[in-house]
Amino acid sequence: MRKTLIVMILILFAIVLCADEIDDRVRELQRLKTELESTESKVRETAAKKKSTQSEIQRTSSLKRITEQNQKKYQSEQQIVRDSLSQVQRQIQIASEKLDHLHNAQNDELNILLRVDYSYKNQDISHRDHRYLKELIRHNKRSIDVLGGHKVSLELAQRITSNQAARISHNLKNEKQKNTIYNKQIRNLTNQSQKLTAQETALQASIAKLRKDAADLENLINRLMAESGKEPSSYEFTKAKILWPVRGQIIRNFGQETRSYNTSVVSNGIDIAVREGTKVVAVDKGEVVFSDRYGGQGKMIIIDHQNGFFSLYGFNSDLVVKRGDTVSRGQMIARSGMTGSATQASLHFELRKDGAAINPLPYFER
Numbered sequence: 001m002r003k004t005l006i007v008m009i010l011i012l013f014a015i016v017l018c019a020d021e022i023d024d025r026v027r028e029l030q031r032l033k034t035e036l037e038s039t040e041s042k043v044r045e046t047a048a049k050k051k052s053t054q055s056e057i058q059r060t061s062s063l064k065r066i067t068e069q070n071q072k073k074y075q076s077e078q079q080i081v082r083d084s085l086s087q088v089q090r091q092i093q094i095a096s097e098k099l100d101h102l103h104n105a106q107n108d109e110l111n112i113l114l115r116v117d118y119s120y121k122n123q124d125i126s127h128r129d130h131r132y133l134k135e136l137i138r139h140n141k142r143s144i145d146v147l148g149g150h151k152v153s154l155e156l157a158q159r160i161t162s163n164q165a166a167r168i169s170h171n172l173k174n175e176k177q178k179n180t181i182y183n184k185q186i187r188n189l190t191n192q193s194q195k196l197t198a199q200e201t202a203l204q205a206s207i208a209k210l211r212k213d214a215a216d217l218e219n220l221i222n223r224l225m226a227e228s229g230k231e232p233s234s235y236e237f238t239k240a241k242i243l244w245p246v247r248g249q250i251i252r253n254f255g256q257e258t259r260s261y262n263t264s265v266v267s268n269g270i271d272i273a274v275r276e277g278t279k280v281v282a283v284d285k286g287e288v289v290f291s292d293r294y295g296g297q298g299k300m301i302i303i304d305h306q307n308g309f310f311s312l313y314g315f316n317s318d319l320v321v322k323r324g325d326t327v328s329r330g331q332m333i334a335r336s337g338m339t340g341s342a343t344q345a346s347l348h349f350e351l352r353k354d355g356a357a358i359n360p361l362p363y364f365e366r
Helices: 002-119 128-227
Strands: 249-252 257-260 263-266 270-273 279-281 286-293 299-304 309-319 332-336 346-353 356-358
Touching (some): 002 128, 286 309, 299 332
Antiparallel strands (some): 257 263, 279 332, 286 299, 299 309, 309 332, 309 346, 346 356
């Protein structure tokens, strides 16, 4: 009899230890799921950043091409203006040389005319050389006036062409500066894109590992529960259907798959959009086994319904019950919020059967 009692005590002790191990494994599984969701969120953020960076690279490259086209245009215009300016300068030089020659010739003719006038000043005689020299001087003067006017117009054209050359040179300098800036921006954006690609690869590997770890742990939990010797769960709630924890629009469905870079992550529950601070109720009676902040789930509550089912409530702003509390069906346990990895005010709800996530929708009241 005594031996039998001892054996029974040992069996009960083993069952308790096994139950504790199962609870620990369930909590570890939940941690892995939360980390998986957080990593998935990081992948989405990284993908969005990379897409934005690549769009910016394309935009900057387009601006750079326009700048390079402008540079070619201004370089072509600059060469044309330089040739024109060089031609005008040569014409001005030729006109100046001709004017110098005409002025020298005019001075020589005036000297000769003065000598002729001096020779015949006391004689009432008009020498034919005198008439010829006067006519030659008048002709030279007309040539000097015409050539002088031509030189003035050439100098005006030179000023206009020089201003045009300065403007083109200024525009070309600006385009070169823009091109330098765009090249630097493209280098920086390319480096950023490469870093984001490496980050994506690392996150993808992390997601694959987390999914494998979660699957292995879930298998372990199922095995431990099968080996625990616990009495079979009833799988029955106090009523045929459980309550809705909140009423609102479902924004993420159970089993909804999110694909990121050849890696898919499946939702273990549903997300219900509700106003922040909405009353969250227990879907059925049970014992609170977790009530605290937990990774991507934010402020979270887990209830053991002691029938093989657990229910999980995440993203809350305020937790009303604590671990160890016994709650009744419909009792307020929290207020909804936007904690953890939530991107909008909502409640994350999961229903687990023997530790495995199941679709809660068929279990809800209509």
